[in-house]
Amino acid sequence: MTTATDTIQLTTAQAIIRWLSNQFIEIDGQEMRVCGGGFGIFGHGNVTCLGEALYNHREELPLYRGQNEQGMGFAAAGYAKQWLRQRFMFCTASAGPGTSNLITAAALAHANRLPMLLLCGDAFLTRLPDPVLQQMENFNDPTFGVNDAFKPVVRYWDRITHPAQIIQSLPAALATLLDPADCGPAFLGLPQDVQGWTYDFPAVFFEKKVHRIRRISPDEAEIADAIAALSKAERPMIIAGGGVQYSRAVEELTAFAEKHQIPVVETIAGRANMVATHDLNIGPIGVTGSDSANNTAEKADVIVAVGTRLQDFTTGSWTAFAQDAQLISINAARHDAGKHRSLPVVGDAKLSLKALDKALDYMAPQSWTDFAKAERVRWDAYVAENVAHGNRPNSYAQAIGVVNELCDPRDRVVAAAGGLPAEVTANWRTLDIGTVDVEFGFSCMGYEISGAWGARIAQAEREPDQDTIVFIGDGSYMMMNSDLYSSVLSRKKLIVLVLDNGGFAVINKLQNNTGNESFNNLLADCPTIPEAFGVDFEAHAASQGAIAETVSNPAELGEAFKRAKASDRSHVIVMKVDPYEGWTTEGHTWWEVGTPHITDSERVREAHLDWESSRSKQRKGV
Secondary structure (H helix, E strand, O other), rough: OOOOEEEEEEEEEHHHHHHHEEEEEEEEEEEEEEEEEEOOOOOOOOOOOOHHHHHOOOOOOOOOOOOOOOHHHHHHHHHHHHHHHHHOEEEEEEHHHHHOOOOOHHHHHHHHOOEEEEEEEEOOOOOOOOOOOOOOOOOOOOOOHHHHHHHHHOEEEEOOOOHHHHHHHHHHHHHHHOOOOOOOOOEEEEEHHHOOOOOEEEEEHHHOOOOOOOOOOOHHHHHHHHHHOOOOOOOOEEOOOHHHOOOOOOOHHHHHHHOOOOEEEEOOOOOOOOOOOOOOOEEOOOOOOOHHHHHHHHOOOEEEEEEEOOHHHHHHHHHHOOOOOOEEEEEHHHHOOOOOHHEEOOOOHHHHHHHHHOOOOOOHHHHHHHHHHHHHHHHHHHHHHHHHHOOOOOOOEEEEEEEHHHHHOOOEEOOOHHHHOHHHHOOOOOOOOOEEEEEEOOOOOHHHHHHHHHHHHHHHHHHOOOOEEEEEEHHHHHHHHOOOHHHHHOOOOOEEEEEEEOOOHHHHHHHHOOOOOOOOEEHHHOOOOOOOOOOOHHHHHHHHOOEEEEOHHHHHHHHHHHHHHHOOOOOEEEEEOOOOOOOOOOOOOOOOOEEEEEEEHHHHHHHHHHHOOHHHHOOOOO
C-alpha cells in the first residue's frame, strides 16, 4: 500500500504523462479517462523526453499523428465538443514553429470555451546552448519567448522550470479544463532540459483520481429577480446557447419552455438544442438566423438567455432586440451573465432552470406563443423552397437540403467559416439533439476537416455506427485539408462535401454588398492571377486515400451521398456551386461592419449610408 512518504523517481515528462493517465471522470455513472489521448507532431523539442514517456503509455493515452499543428488543435476542439466538454485531448508540439502553429487553435478553443491541454516544447532553462535552433531571442528579456504569445489565448499558462512544479501545476491546469465557468485551453511550456530532469515524486501523486464537473447553484436572490421580471412578461423568449448542451440541460430547457409556453430561439453554438419539429423551436437567431427568430426577438420584452456569451452574430450587433427589452442571463461564467444590463443568474443551466421552474407561476400569453409559432411555419416554407433544386444554379442550400433528407438523425454535421455556417445554420433542419457543430466562435477557416476528424474520434467512442459529415468550401479546403489523410490513416471515416464556388465567395458577397468591386476574393477577380484554373479536388482527395467523386447537380449529389454512407472509409463529394446566385437572402439581422466614411466611389458612399441607417436600432449597453 502506498504511503505518504513513498516516492517514485521519474523525469518531468514521465511524471506528467503518468499523472495524466491516472485522471478519470465519471460520466453517466461510468468511469473513463478524462483525457482521451492526444495529437502529436514530434520535433527536437518534444520527441526525446515527452515522446519517450508517451510511448510507455501508448495504450492508455493513444497518440494520433497530426499533419499540421493547427489542425491538431482543431481536432482537439472537435473532440471536446463531441464529448460536451467532459473529456479532452492534449496536443504536443516541438519548440519553435511547431508550437507557435498552435496559437490559432488555442484561440479557437478559448473563444468557444473548450478544454484543450497544450504540452509544448520550450527553450533550454539553463541557457547553456543558447541561442538554439528555432529560438526567438528577446534582447532585453531572455525569459520572454514565443510561448509567451499563448498568454492571451489560454485560460491557464505555466512554464515548468523544475520537476516538482508539476505537483501544483497539473492539478491547476486540469481544474481549469473542467471548470464550467473558466473552461478553456491550458498551456504548459516544457523546456527541453527540464523534460528530462528527474525528481523523487510522492507516489500518492499518481494514484487514480476520479473527477466530476462542478455544478454551480444559482443565488436565491438572483433567481428571485429573474422570477419577478419574467412574471410580468407579455412577450417572453428564450435564447438557447451552447452552454445548454454543455450543462446537459436540454431536457430541463425543453420542459421549462413547454410548461410556460415560452418560444425558444437558438444561437449558432446552440443549434440542435431542440429538434426542428418541436413547436416551440422558433429557429436560429441573428445575422445568420431566421426571419421567425428575429421577428420574435424584435418584439420580445423579456429575454432569458441560457448558456450564451451573446456574440454579435447572435445579437445582430445588438440590433436584434428592442431597446427596452429586459435580458435575464443564465450562465456559469459571471463575465457572460452580466452583459448588456442583464439580470444575472450566475449558475449551472440545469440547476438554474430547475430553480426558475420551481418558483415560477407563469404562462406566456397564448397570442404571443401563437405569433412565434406562425412565424416559424412561414420560415419553414421559405427553407423548403430555398433548398429545393430544379432549373436553377447549384447552391449551398440545395446541397444542405439533399444531405438533410438522406442522413441518419444521429449523424454529426460540421461546418466553419465562410458562407456555409450561415447556410447550415439557416437551412439545416435538426433531426436529433446535439448533432450540429457550426464553428463560429472564432470563425476559423480550416476547422472543418480537422475538427470533424477529432469529432469522429470521439464519436467512434460513443456512437461508432454514425457518420460525421463535413460541409466545406473550396477556400477552406485549400487552407487546411491534410487531416483528410489523417482520417484515412486512422480509419476514422468522414463524409466531406467540397462545394466549389471559385474562391472566397462569401467575402466577395460582403465586398459587393458594401459597394466595392470584386477584388482578390474569387480567383477570377485576382489581378495577380493571369489565368485562373480550378483545382481537381477529386484527384487531390483521392491522392490522400479517400474515395472521391465529382457530381454536377444536387440530384447526382444525393446518389453520391448514398454511396458515401455505404463506404468504409472517408468519402469526398465535389460539386460546383454558383458564387453569386442561390444565397439565403432572408433571415439576416444587421451586422456592424466598418465601411469607409469617405470615398471616391458613389456606390461605396451609398452603401455606407445605407449600412449606417440601421445603427439607430443598436442597443447601447456594456
